Amino acid sequence: RSAELLARQADRESAARSYPRRLPIALRRGSGSYVEDADGNVFIDFLNGAGVLPLGHSHPELIGVVQHQAAELAHGLDFPTAVKDEFTTALLSTLPEAMRSTARVHFSGPTGTNAVEAALKLCRTATGRSEVVAFHGGFHGMTAGSLAASSEGSLRASSPGVHFLPFAYCHRCPLGLRPESCDTNCAAYLERVLTGSHTGLARPAAVLLELVQGEGGVVVAPQEFVRRVREVTARLDIPLIVDEVQTGCGRTGRWFAFEHYEIEPDVLVLSKMLSGSGMPTAVVVYHERLDSWRPGAHTGTFRGNQLAFASGTAYLRIARRDGLLETVSARSTQLRRGLDELAARLPQLISEVRSLGLMLGVEFSHADGSPWPEAASATQQEALARGLIVEIGGRADCVVRMLPPLNLDEATAHHALELFGAAVEAVSK
Ligand code: PMP
Numbered sequence: 001r002s003a004e005l006l007a008r009q010a011d012r013e014s015a016a017r018s019y020p021r022r023l024p025i026a027l028r029r030g031s032g033s034y035v036e037d038a039d040g041n042v043f044i045d046f047l048n049g050a051g052v053l054p055l056g057h058s059h060p061e062l063i064g065v066v067q068h069q070a071a072e073l074a075h076g077l078d079f080p081t082a083v084k085d086e087f088t089t090a091l092l093s094t095l096p097e098a099m100r101s102t103a104r105v106h107f108s109g110p111t112g113t114n115a116v117e118a119a120l121k122l123c124r125t126a127t128g129r130s131e132v133v134a135f136h137g138g139f140h141g142m143t144a145g146s147l148a149a150s151s152e153g154s155l156r157a158s159s160p161g162v163h164f165l166p167f168a169y170c171h172r173c174p175l176g177l178r179p180e181s182c183d184t185n186c187a188a189y190l191e192r193v194l195t196g197s198h199t200g201l202a203r204p205a206a207v208l209l210e211l212v213q214g215e216g217g218v219v220v221a222p223q224e225f226v227r228r229v230r231e232v233t234a235r236l237d238i239p240l241i242v243d244e245v246q247t248g249c250g251r252t253g254r255w256f257a258f259e260h261y262e263i264e265p266d267v268l269v270l271s272k273m274l275s276g277s278g279m280p281t282a283v284v285v286y287h288e289r290l291d292s293w294r295p296g297a298h299t300g301t302f303r304g305n306q307l308a309f310a311s312g313t314a315y316l317r318i319a320r321r322d323g324l325l326e327t328v329s330a331r332s333t334q335l336r337r338g339l340d341e342l343a344a345r346l347p348q349l350i351s352e353v354r355s356l357g358l359m360l361g362v363e364f365s366h367a368d369g370s371p372w373p374e375a376a377s378a379t380q381q382e383a384l385a386r387g388l389i390v391e392i393g394g395r396a397d398c399v400v401r402m403l404p405p406l407n408l409d410e411a412t413a414h415h416a417l418e419l420f421g422a423a424v425e426a427v428s429k
Helices: 004-013 060-072 082-093 095-101 110-126 144-148 187-195 222-236 256-262 307-319 326-346 375-386 410-429
Strands: 027-031 036-037 042-045 103-109 132-135 163-167 208-211 239-242 265-268 282-287 350-356 359-364 391-393 399-402
Touching: 042 410, 060 307, 082 103, 082 187, 082 307, 095 103, 095 282, 103 110, 110 144, 110 208, 110 239, 110 265, 110 282, 132 187, 163 187, 187 222, 208 222, 222 239, 222 256, 307 326, 326 350, 326 359, 326 410, 359 375, 375 391, 375 399
Parallel strands: 132 163, 132 208, 208 239, 239 265
Antiparallel strands: 027 036, 036 042, 103 282, 265 282, 350 359, 359 399, 391 399
16 A cells, blocks of 8 residues: 555655655554554654654644644634734743743744744844855755755755855864864854954854754754854854754753753744644744844744644643653663664764764764765665664765654663664664
C-alpha cells in the first residue's frame, strides 16, 4: 500500500518531494512516539514531523482541545479573541522577566519561514538599514528573504544583501583551527567584519543566528561564541535575531535555547512546536523599541489559527504540569550516553556526537575525517528497516539527526538506541 501511494504521489505531485525520497513510506496514523505506515508497520518516530510534536502524535488532551475549538471558531484573521489573548499570555509567561516586560508579539502566519521573513523586515524597517549578516550552515526558510539568509548551497537561489560569516562548527572548523587552542576566532572575525570599515560591509540591519544549527547538522554553538556575538551586536546597536523555530518551546530542555547561554535576543522567532499539536502557527517576539511598523505594515490571511492558539495554551499547561523540561533533560542524558557509547565502539564510522536537549546529531566521517554521507544514509535505511525513523542533515549530509517527542519515555528511548545501534553495526560490516 505504501508503494502504491508513493507511486501515485510521484505521478501527480511536484518533484520537489523531499522526505519520502529517503523514507519511502506512506503514513497512516501516529500515536505518541510511534507512527504507523499504510501497511501497518510501526516505527519509533524520531523525525517527529520535523520537530513539531512535543507530546508526540495525537496527544489525547490536545485532540480534545482542538476538536472543541474547531466547533467554536477555527480561523480568526488578526481579530482579538479570548483564545488568542490566553495564548499570548501563556507564551509571554515562558519568557525571562526582562524580556516579558518589553516584549511585543507579531503573529506572522503558519510557518517558520513566515516569521523569519517578518523578523527581517521588522529589523530593516526599524533600523533603516538593509544588509543582513547570517552564518554558514544556517537554515531559516524558503521564501526570498529567509532563503537568502540560508546557507545551503543546493537550495539557495541568491543572497541579495546577506553576508555569511563562519559559524563556530568546531568539529570542522571553518577557519581550519583546532578548537582547544582557538579562543573563538570566528567570533573575533565577526567582530572585525562588523566594526572594520575595511571590509566594505555597511552596518547590517540584523544578525540572524541559530544557537543550534538544526538543518546544518545539529551544530551547537559554543558559549563563548554566542556571548561575543551578543556583546558586539549590542555594542553596535545591531538587532540580534535568534531563530528558535527548531530549538524553541522546550526542545533543548529549557523553554528557549538562549537561556542556556544567558543572553537575551532582541528578536526571537518561533514556530514548529509552538502549538504543541502540529497546528501551524509562528510568531516573532521582539523588543518594543523595534516596534516601527505602521498598522497593516505586515499582514497575512492565516495569522489567526485559533486551533493553534488553543492547543498552544494547553501544551504549555500540560508541559508545566508534567514536568516536561525535566523529562527532556533525562532523555537527553540517556540518549546521549547511548550514542557516545556507540561512537566509542565504532570510531571508524562516527566522528562526533552532538546534542542539546532532544536535538541530537551523529556525524559520520571517513578515517581521514572527511564527511561520509553514504554511511549516514545507509544507517538511516538500516534504522528504517528495523523500525526507527531518523533524519539526515548537515552541510555534507553526513549527520544523522534525531528530534524525538519531548515526552519520550525511558523504555522507548532504550529501544530506539538498540535499533540505532544495530543499524550502525550493520553498516559497519
Ligand atoms: N528556521 C529554522 C531554524 C528551521 O529549522 C526551519 C525549518 N526546518 C525554518 C526556519 C523554516 O520553518 P518552516 O519550514 O516552518 O517554514
